Amino acid sequence: MNHGANRSSSESSCSSLKVVGKSVPRVDALDKVLGRARFTADLRRNFPGLLSIRTLRSPYAHARIVKLDTSKAERLPGVRAVVTGKDCPEKIHSRAPRILALDKAIWAGEGVAAVAAETPEIAEEAIARIDVVYEELPYVLDPEEAMKPNPPAVVDPKLGQYPAGPLFTPEAPNISGHYKLRAGDIAKGFAESDVILENRFSTCRISHSQLEPASCIARYEPDGGVTLWTNGQGVYVIKGIISDLFDLPMAKVRVINPYQGGSFGSRLRHYVEPLATLLALRTKGTVDLTFSREEMYLAASTRLPVIVYIKTGAKRDGTLLAQEMKIIVDNGASYAAVQDGRLAASGAVCVYRIPNFFLDSYGVNTNTPWAGAYRGLGTTQVVWAVESQMDMLAEKLGMDPVELRRKNVLRKGEKNAYGEVIQSIGVMQCLERVAEEIQLHTPPIQEPGPWRRGKGVAMAGKQNTPRGRSEAEVLVHEDATVEVRYSADEQGMGSETVMAQIAAEEFSLPIEKVRIRRGDTERTPYDTFSASSFTTYNTGNALRRACRDAIRQILEAASQKLEAKVEDLRLVDGQIMVRGSPALPLGDLFAPFSMFTDQGAGGFKKGSPVRGHGVFAPAPAVPWDPETGLTPRMWNWFQYNACGVEVAVNVETGEIRILRGVLAADMGFPINPKMCEGQMEGGFGMAIGATILEEYIYRNGVMINRSFGNYRIPTFRQLPPRSHLKTFFAPDPLPDGPWGAKGIGEATMITVAPAIASAVYNAVGVRLRDLPLSPERVLRALAQKQSESPSAGRRATEEDSNR
Amino acid sequence: MKQKIQFEVNGRSEEVYVEPWKTLLEVLREDLGLTGAKQGCDDGNCGACTVIVDGRAIKSCLVLAPQARGKKILTIEGLGSEEHLHPLQKAFIDHFAVQCGYCTPGMILAAKALLDENPEATEEDIRENLHGNICRCTGYAKIVEAIEAARDDLLKKRMGKP
Numbered sequence: 014m015n016h017g018a019n020r021s022s023s024e025s026s027c028s029s030l031k032v033v034g035k036s037v038p039r040v041d042a043l044d045k046v047l048g049r050a051r052f053t054a055d056l057r058r059n060f061p062g063l064l065s066i067r068t069l070r071s072p073y074a075h076a077r078i079v080k081l082d083t084s085k086a087e088r089l090p091g092v093r094a095v096v097t098g099k100d101c102p103e104k105i106h107s108r109a110p111r112i113l114a115l116d117k118a119i120w121a122g123e124g125v126a127a128v129a130a131e132t133p134e135i136a137e138e139a140i141a142r143i144d145v146v147y148e149e150l151p152y153v154l155d156p157e158e159a160m161k162p163n164p165p166a167v168v169d170p171k172l173g174q175y176p177a178g179p180l181f182t183p184e185a186p187n188i189s190g191h192y193k194l195r196a197g198d199i200a201k202g203f204a205e206s207d208v209i210l211e212n213r214f215s216t217c218r219i220s221h222s223q224l225e226p227a228s229c230i231a232r233y234e235p236d237g238g239v240t241l242w243t244n245g246q247g248v249y250v251i252k253g254i255i256s257d258l259f260d261l262p263m264a265k266v267r268v269i270n271p272y273q274g275g276s277f278g279s280r281l282r283h284y285v286e287p288l289a290t291l292l293a294l295r296t297k298g299t300v301d302l303t304f305s306r307e308e309m310y311l312a313a314s315t316r317l318p319v320i321v322y323i324k325t326g327a328k329r330d331g332t333l334l335a336q337e338m339k340i341i342v343d344n345g346a347s348y349a350a351v352q353d354g355r356l357a358a359s360g361a362v363c364v365y366r367i368p369n370f371f372l373d374s375y376g377v378n379t380n381t382p383w384a385g386a387y388r389g390l391g392t393t394q395v396v397w398a399v400e401s402q403m404d405m406l407a408e409k410l411g412m413d414p415v416e417l418r419r420k421n422v423l424r425k426g427e428k429n430a431y432g433e434v435i436q437s438i439g440v441m442q443c444l445e446r447v448a449e450e451i452q453l454h455t456p457p458i459q460e461p462g463p464w465r466r467g468k469g470v471a472m473a474g475k476q477n478t479p480r481g482r483s484e485a486e487v488l489v490h491e492d493a494t495v496e497v498r499y500s501a502d503e504q505g506m507g508s509e510t511v512m513a514q515i516a517a518e519e520f521s522l523p524i525e526k527v528r529i530r531r532g533d534t535e536r537t538p539y540d541t542f543s544a545s546s547f548t549t550y551n552t553g554n555a556l557r558r559a560c561r562d563a564i565r566q567i568l569e570a571a572s573q574k575l576e577a578k579v580e581d582l583r584l585v586d587g588q589i590m591v592r593g594s595p596a597l598p599l600g601d602l603f604a605p606f607s608m609f610t611d612q613g614a615g616g617f618k619k620g621s622p623v624r625g626h627g628v629f630a631p632a633p634a635v636p637w638d639p640e641t642g643l644t645p646r647m648w649n650w651f652q653y654n655a656c657g658v659e660v661a662v663n664v665e666t667g668e669i670r671i672l673r674g675v676l677a678a679d680m681g682f683p684i685n686p687k688m689c690e691g692q693m694e695g696g697f698g699m700a701i702g703a704t705i706l707e708e709y710i711y712r713n714g715v716m717i718n719r720s721f722g723n724y725r726i727p728t729f730r731q732l733p734p735r736s737h738l739k740t741f742f743a744p745d746p747l748p749d750g751p752w753g754a755k756g757i758g759e760a761t762m763i764t765v766a767p768a769i770a771s772a773v774y775n776a777v778g779v780r781l782r783d784l785p786l787s788p789e790r791v792l793r794a795l796a797q798k799q800s801e802s803p804s805a806g807r808r809a810t811e812e813d814s815n816r
Numbered sequence: 817m818k819q820k821i822q823f824e825v826n827g828r829s830e831e832v833y834v835e836p837w838k839t840l841l842e843v844l845r846e847d848l849g850l851t852g853a854k855q856g857c858d859d860g861n862c863g864a865c866t867v868i869v870d871g872r873a874i875k876s877c878l879v880l881a882p883q884a885r886g887k888k889i890l891t892i893e894g895l896g897s898e899e900h901l902h903p904l905q906k907a908f909i910d911h912f913a914v915q916c917g918y919c920t921p922g923m924i925l926a927a928k929a930l931l932d933e934n935p936e937a938t939e940e941d942i943r944e945n946l947h948g949n950i951c952r953c954t955g956y957a958k959i960v961e962a963i964e965a966a967r968d969d970l971l972k973k974r975m976g977k978p
Contacts, residue, residue, distance in 0.1 A: 038909050045917030046905040046924060048852020048892030055851035224856045224864055224918040224952050274854070274918030275952050306857040505916025505953045687912040691954055695915065698955030721861035721950065729943040729956050738957050 032517040033752055036687035037524055039510045041272070041503065051271050053228040053244045054303055060230065064093055066292055066302040067136035069126040069143050070311060071118030074380040074714025075152035075166050078116060082144040083126055089142060091135035094295040097126045101291065102258045105175065105349045109254050109283040110383055112291060117150070119168050120346035120380050121715040122311025129292040129300050152380035152714045156320065156343040159187040160377045168346055168378035175349045187378040189344060190353025194362070194372035194642035196430040202335025202369030206326030210406050214323065214398035216766075216784040218345070218709040219316045219702075220309065221387060222726050223504075225274020227313055228303040229285040231293035238265025239293050244273040246280045246502045247542025248534050254283055255290050270532030273504035277699070278386030279314045280504070281544055310719035315709070316387035318343040319357055319394035323402050326369075331412050333421045336367045338398075340374035342391060345383040352376030355642075356476075357391025360763065361399050362430045363474040363651045364440055365421045370430040372642070382709070382716060386544065388699065392475050393763045397784060400471035400767030405780065414771070415448045418472060425745070432643045436650065437755065439679030439745035443655035444472040446741045450675040451657030457776075464661040466672065469771025471764040472655035476648035477756060478545040479631040484538035485556035487516060488622040489563045491603035493587025495520055496622070497559075498530045501552040502543035506758055507688040511549050512556055514684055515751060519560035521585040538626070546652055546756025547631075549684055553751040555629035563625025570602050570617060650747050653679040654760035656697070660772040664795060667788030669705050669773060671733050677741040681755030686742070689757050693740045696761025702727045704766040705786050823887050825850070826894025832881070840884045841865045841876040844891060852892035852921040856950070863949030866922035867891050873929035875948070892921035895928065903973075904928055904966040913962035915953035923949050927963045935971060939964060 044050035057063055083095040098115030105111055113124045126143050130136035153159040153166045167186045203209060229243040238261055245251050248268040256263045273280065289302040304313060319342050326335035338361055342354040354374025361372065387393075407414035422441045428434055448454075448470050457466035488496040497516045503509050509529045517524040530537060540552055568582045571589040575582070575596055583590045589597040603617040604610070617623060637644035659673040676693045683689040706725045710718045718724045732738065746753025766784060774780050779794035818833040825848060832847045844850045844867065853876055856864035860878040867876045868890040896902035904924045907913070914920050923946070930937050930945045937945070942963050943956075951959060 036912070039912065039914060041917065042909040042912075042914045043898065045914045045920050046892075046901070046908045047896070047898065048850075048921040050917050051851070052854070052918065054855070055845075058846065058849055058851075222952055224862060224916065224950065225854070226856070272917060274856075275916040277952070306859070306862075505918075507915070687958075691912050691915060691958060694955035694957040695953045696955070699952065720859050721857045722859055726950060726952065727955075728947040728950060729960070730947045732956050734939055734943075735957055735960055738955075 030518060030752070031521065032514045032524055033684055034682070036685055037510070037514060039507055039688070040513045040524070040529060041509050052225055052274055053230060053242050053271050056230060056242055056271065057301055060232065060299045062298065063230070064129040064131060064292070064296060064298050064300045065133040065136045066127055066129050066289065066300055067133065067140050068124045069140045069145065071114065071121055071123045071125050071147070072715065073118060073147055073149050074121045074154070075150040076118050076147035077150060078114065078118065078125060078145065079148050080144065080146035081126065085142040085144065086128060086139040089135060089139045091131040092128060092139045093131065093298065094129045094292055095126060095139065096291060096295060104258055106254050106258065107349045107351050108250065109258070109287050111348045112287045120382055122382055123346065124288070124312060127288055127292065129296050153187070154379055154381055154711060154714060156318070156341050156377040156379055159379045160185055160341065160375060166380055168380055169348055169350065172350065172378065189347070189350035189376040189378060192353040192355035192358060192374045192642060193640060194358065194370055194430060195640065196643065197369035199335055199337055199369045199371035203326045206334045207329040208406070208409055209324065209326045210402065210409055211324040212402055212405065212782060214321045214401060214782045216319050216394040216397055218318045218343070218381060218384065219707040220724060221277040221279035221314065221316070222309070223275030223277055223279055226304040226306060226309050227280065227285045229289040230299065230301050231289035232299040233293045233297045234265065236265055238262070239290050240267040240269065241286055241290065242269045242271060243286055244271065244280060245283050245286050246273070246276055246504065246544070247540070248500050248532050249539050250542055251283055251286050252534050255286060258287055259290060259294065268534045270502065273502060276502070276504040277388045278390065278544070281542060282314050282385045284313060306721060307719045310716055310724065311382055314385035315345060315382050317357065317384040317391055317394065319391060321395055321398035323398050325402055325406055327406060327410065329410070331410055331417045331420045333365055333367050335369040336361070338372045340372065340395060342374065342376050343381070343384065344376050344378050345381040347378055347383045350376055350378055354391070357395045359476040359648060360392030360395035360473060363476055364423060364472065366423050366427065367430055380714060388696070388762050389475055389759045390545070392473070396473040396763045397766045400473060400764065401770055401782065404469070404767065404771045414470065415444060415453065418444060431647050432645050433647060437681060437745040437747045438651065438653060439743040440472050440474055440653035440655065442743035443653055443677035443679055444470060446677045446743060447655040447657035447675045450739055450741070451659060451673065453657065457659055463663045463665040465664060465776040466659060466661050467772040467774065467776025468657065468659045469768045469775055470655065470657040471767035471771065472653070473760070473763045474651040474653045475546070475760040475763055477547055477550070477650050477652065479634050479646070479649035481541035481547055481551045482628070482630040483540045483551040483555040485552060485559040485627050486538050487559045487563050487625040489567065489625070490622045491600040491619055493522065493599045494526045494528065495522060496528045496530055497556060498537040499552055499556060500532055500534070500537045500540035501548045503531060504543065506548070506692065507685065508543060508548045508552065510688065511553060511684050515553055515556050516560055519557060519564065523586070546758040549754050549756055550750050551629055551631065553754065555627045557751055558627025558629060559625040561625070562627055563623050566623050566625070567599065567602065571597055574602065650755050652755050652757060652760040654764050656764035656768040658768045658772050660769055660776060662773055662776045662791060664777060667791035667795070669769065669786055669791065671701055671731065671769070673733050673737040675739045676761070677743050678757055678760060679743050679745050680757035681747040681750045682744050682753035683742055684752065684754050689742065690740045692757045693761045694738065696758070697765055698727050698732055700762045700765030701731055704769050704784060706731070708785050819882060821881050821885050823884050823889055825889045826891060834881050836880065836882050838881045839877050840879040840881055843881045844876060850891045850893050854918055854921065856918065863926060864919050864922045866926045866949060868925050868929050871929065871932065873926040890925070892925060895924065902928070903969040904963065907962040907966040907969065911958050911962035911965055913954065913958040919949060919951045923951065923959060927966070931967055931970060935967065935974065937967060
């Protein structure tokens with residue numbers, strides 16, 4: 014695939030780079046194609062006597078647990094422990110949902126009791142022998158119902174009593190938080206507007222459906238501590254949670270992170286580690302807790318459903334003057350929820366110049382499977398509304414949708430509605446490239462039959478949260494090989510490869526001489542977790558500092574030995590160079606030693622590597638005024654993306670096919686261009702699922718389509734052929750990013766739904782405001798259009814004759 | 817209760833004693849230590865457990881151990897080695913068809929079975945035949961690209977060209 018002019022200009026400015034900026038093969042690919050890359054469940058054989066855990070789950074969306082008798086289960090031979098909510102720590106972590114329900118279950122799927130047994134079959138049999146009686150309670154699934162002052166159910170009775178609940182509203186007991194943005198004068202903005210457009214948009218609950226189910230092996234250690242092998246994200250965060258929940262000394266908790274089979278935000282919450290630890294401590298044994306796919310739908314994290322009310326005012330010439338929004342974010346049955354919708358709302362603020370902005374966002378609890386982070390963290394759902402609105406506004410104004418966006422897009426150096434100065438924004442270049450490649454202004458060629466074709470585009474940005482603290486360590490050996498130690502995640506995005514590239518570049522080494530050691534709290538230094546697309550930026554910056562720390566030590570030692578100035582020295586592939594000429598092999602700096610030499614003397618010794626250490630943490634946010642939400646720094650930077658699609662809509666069946674996709678991204682700088690493409694294509698695929706296929710379907714408050722057979726995620730057949738999927742880069746370098754890099758993982762997802770909906774409108778003349786764009790919804794909208802105006806269905810036909 | 821089951825796995829004759837309700841996937845992973853085949857779902861809808869049984873790509877979570885009696889089974893561990901990668905393994909590396917890697921062994925074996933049966937499989941054939949193997953990371957583009965590259969490589973080799 015080819016890339017835009019913007020990229021070649023950025024490449025030429027970094028033309029001295031040898032490894033970074035190049036599509037070097039992934040360092041983990043060989044192990045993965047040979048089937049020898051180890052994931053958590055692959056380690057089971059290493060643990061003789063490993064116990065299996067199974068969980069009894071509530072079949073009701075809201076129910077009091079009237080009776081819970083586990084005695085029959087406990088008596089079953091081979092059962093080693095049975096636990097209920099009474100056995101769980103009282104503490105609640107917002108990063109780790111309650112381990113098991115206490116007194117009442119607040120969603121269908123919540124764990125009520127759990128068993129550790131010698132085999133999975135015995136554990137299942139024991140679960141069946143638990144005697145439980147529920148009293149069903151009224152439940153609430155709809156967040157707009159739930160947020161009223163007297164809701165049908167209060168989901169988390171302790172909401173408001175937890176620390177750090179943002180603007181909790183006591184009179185509305187399911188609202189976990191409220192964020193307000195008040196910029197300019199909203200009344201004046203609308204008064205001066207020539208055109209005002211109001212709409213409501215919604216997205217449903219969906220599942221991350223990462224291919225590897227959540228899995229944790231926990232081993233009780235003779236010192237009373239535990240060791241965890243888990244595909245949860247953030248080994249140090251997990252260590253902290255486990256130590257805190259179980260009052261274990263930090264020094265006795267070790268967390269190891271094998272390869273992770275995808276996460277997409279799911280494993281940022283730790284929903285298996287605490288239960289596994291509880292049962293390891295109970296049995297003084299080693300336990301395995303691996304979710305079934307059904308449990309991944311019922312009891313793992315999900316994506317926040319979001320409802321958006323949006324009212325936009327613009328001048329006749331398209332200048333945006335005012336926007337009023339109400340954003341309702343459905344936490345599901347979250348304990349200790351701290352969500353206030355602020356993260357989701359950011360999707361409405363980071364792209365357009367809107368002088369008068371009035372926004373309220375709310376986090377709301379319902380009796381549905383709980384929600385957490387999901388690629389884009391809420392912005393995807395808000396962008397669905399904002400970009401659909403822009404498309405409709407362009408039509409209302411009779412303006413070209415690209416022109417409308419160009420007129421209002423924020424420029425570098427300008428302030429957004431929060432009051433932040435934009436330091437890197439390539440979004441318009443992304444959109445222009447996409448509109449050109451999809452030939453937006455050339456109508457699609459229609460064919461006879463029920464399929465109608467249409468095109469659409471959208472653009473958007475995703476904030477990066479200024480959080481996380483990353484450390485990295487490098488060990489430089491006398492043979493000029495380098496070990497990189499870090500603890501960010503590798504859930505498939507390629508962090509190991511990016512870190513190896515960075516170290517190879519800094520040490521001017523072939524990448525084969527770099528070895529990655531990752532994700533073990535006993536061996537690798539602190540990191541938070543891989544979230545908000547910040548691993549390249551946070552951990553990458555820390556690693557560059559670690560490399561430079563080691564290089565500085567080496568060059569200082571070399572300067573003494575060579576009697577040369579440090580400034581004149583460079584380290585290149587294991588050679589100390591003096592003003593460009595090789596002067597000393599690195600190994601010669603390491604003194605051999607024996608019992609006849611002074612082993613304790615200073616200086617480098619053979620066998621003892623030079624250690625470099627680096628720390629990076631982004632500058633913190635500046636607290637915002639709670640009444641206006643304004644601040645010069647809420648976020649760190651923004652990654653941007655644009656998407657163009659051509660779709661075909663079947664007017665008889667309501668099916669949508671994605672015929673072509675064009676994607677463009679501003680990631681600041683592509684450290685590994687092929688891996689960036691992979692993120693873009695993967696985000697596109699995932700977003701197609703979220704747009705046309707995926708949704709939680711409930712009956713009597715219970716999610717019923719809880720298998721891959723019934724919850725359909727995209728297969729090879731939903732994606733357009735290779736020749737019809739193109740990717741482009743439009744990087745705008747970030748001043749403090751490694752070689753200008755920001756991040757890419759999340760923005761790849763955010764523009765796809767509005768682009769598809771715009772293309773559907775272009776094809777058949779119906780506007781859909783609720784996701785997913787299922788065949789039923791398309792048909793219903795077509796029928797409604799037909800009934801409202803007998804001539805309406807002709808739009809496509811008329812256009813046919815024009816073409 | 818346990819039954820003796822003999823079969824051939826990666827060219828070696830194997831004999832295991834297992835409960836008859838164990839799946840082939842469980843036997844491969846737990847009894848033979850071949851953990852390349854993965855479990856991703858409960859009902860044969862993800863393809864991460866795909867292995868080749870008597871030349872056909874099979875979801876090993878849907879086969880009970882006794883049904884595998886006497887069969888020839890190929891798992892990812894038997895396909896190639898670090899020194900002699902199978903063209904599909906090489907192409908998956910070269911074309912960045914691997915991200916998290918959880919679907920990769922099943923995907924490669926499903927592709928092998930297809931190319932064995934239809935050495936000239938087109939992109940359309942690949943998409944149609946592999947739609948039971950799910951990948952959540954890549955959007956499939958680079959997987960198709962890799963399989964096509966391996967197909968061309970294998971065709972060249974078959975025609976005796978370097």
